[in-house]
Amino acid sequence: MKIATWNINGIKARQENLVRWLEMASPDIVCLQEIKSVDENFPATPFQDLGYHVETHGQKGFNGVALLSKKAPEDVQRGFSDGHDDDQSRYIEGVFSVKDGVIRVASIYLPNGNPVDTPKYPYKLAWMERLKALAKERLSLEEPLVLAGDYNVIPRPCDCHDPAVWAGDALFLPQTREAFSELLGLGLYDAVAGADEAGGQYTFWDYQAGAWQKNNGIRIDHMLLSAEAADRLAATSIDKSVRSWEKPSDHVPVICQFDCAWA
Numbered sequence: 001m002k003i004a005t006w007n008i009n010g011i012k013a014r015q016e017n018l019v020r021w022l023e024m025a026s027p028d029i030v031c032l033q034e035i036k037s038v039d040e041n042f043p044a045t046p047f048q049d050l051g052y053h054v055e056t057h058g059q060k061g062f063n064g065v066a067l068l069s070k071k072a073p074e075d076v077q078r079g080f081s082d083g084h085d086d087d088q089s090r091y092i093e094g095v096f097s098v099k100d101g102v103i104r105v106a107s108i109y110l111p112n113g114n115p116v117d118t119p120k121y122p123y124k125l126a127w128m129e130r131l132k133a134l135a136k137e138r139l140s141l142e143e144p145l146v147l148a149g150d151y152n153v154i155p156r157p158c159d160c161h162d163p164a165v166w167a168g169d170a171l172f173l174p175q176t177r178e179a180f181s182e183l184l185g186l187g188l189y190d191a192v193a194g195a196d197e198a199g200g201q202y203t204f205w206d207y208q209a210g211a212w213q214k215n216n217g218i219r220i221d222h223m224l225l226s227a228e229a230a231d232r233l234a235a236t237s238i239d240k241s242v243r244s245w246e247k248p249s250d251h252v253p254v255i256c257q258f259d260c261a262w263a
Contacts, residue, residue: 001098001258002026003105005148005221007033007204007251011042011066014249019046021242027255028070028262029096031107031148035064042066059089065107065149067094071262074102080130090127097263103229104138108149113170121170124152128179136186138226144260145226147188150251152220153180155190158199159219171220189230191223191256192238201238204251212243221254232258 004027008014011032022030030052035042037058044054047068057078058064067073073094079086093106108131113124131147138145154172157163166172184190192201202217211217225233235257243252 001028001103001260001262002255003029003031003146003148003223003258004253004255005031005033005107005150005223006253007109007150007221007249009034009036009249009251011035011037011064013247015043015046017242017245017247017249019050020245021239021253022047022050022052022068025239025253025255029094029105030068030253031105032066032068033064033107033109033150033251035066036061037064055092055094057089057092063089063109065089065092065109067092067105067107069094069096071096080134082130082133084130091131098144098260099263100260101143103144103146103258103260104141105146106148108147108151110149110151110153112152113176116168116170116173121173124170125175125179128176128183132179132183132186135183135188135224139187142228143226144229144232144258146229146256147222147224148254148256149222150220151180151222153177153222154218154220155180155193155222156199159193159202161202161214161216161218166218171218183224187227188224189227189233191225191230191233191236192219192254194230195236202240203238203254205243207250221251223254223256225256229258232260234259 203221
């Protein structure tokens with residue numbers, strides 16, 4: 001089973017690229033972020049024509065997450081359902097039947113947090129606390145869990161081309177990295193970091209200043225796995241090729257392949 005995450009940066013602008021990539025890569029489940037579309041306007045038909053079931057949690061013009069899957073989920077949760085009001089669409093989770101049970105997959109678009117001297121940064125940290133509480137609850141189920149998405153967190157200095165450039169950014173502040181470490185400390189495995197501990201594997205390149213051409217990237221798209229999912233992990237990869245396509249997203253897909261199959 002192949003599970004991928006991709007911040008598409010606008011589904012309408014990137015629809016053709018997504019169709020092309022789905023035809024090429026044929027993932028079983030895709031977690032999308034920044035669809036920037038309300039649910040009723042999401043262009044589901046081209047993906048349904050490829051055999052994908054579509055679940056969205058959209059928002060007009062901003063944010064928005066989605067799950068595309070070759071089989072429909074048994075259950076879907078939109079938002080944290082922790083009693084707090086959610087006016088930003090940043091979390092969707094599906095439970096999928098596999099041959100020996102279920103696999104739980106979430107698409108996450110964590111707040112950016114910039115500028116740090118505004119309410120946006122405390123909101124980011126509070127959102128991470130809420131995610132940690134949900135992850136702790138999900139881990140107690142002792143089932144394969146994949147928390148995939150754009151975390152807007154650079155975990156380590158080796159996950160960016162120049163740490164000095166990012167020193168004061170919300171993505172790299174010590175509080176941000178500590179909150180991410182606490183998430184991992186619950187028992188989650190960072191699949192990309194585990195595949196290449198040396199770093200230098202990026203998932204985002206800005207549109208400006210020739211970042212792509214100079215390989216001035218950062219790693220902010222993560223696949224965090226429960227022990228039950230990590231035990232089945234067969235391979236991890238980053239598909240950088242799509243960043244060179246016409247009208248690309250500034251993010252690229254991250255893919256994990258697991259030793260399990262649809263029920």
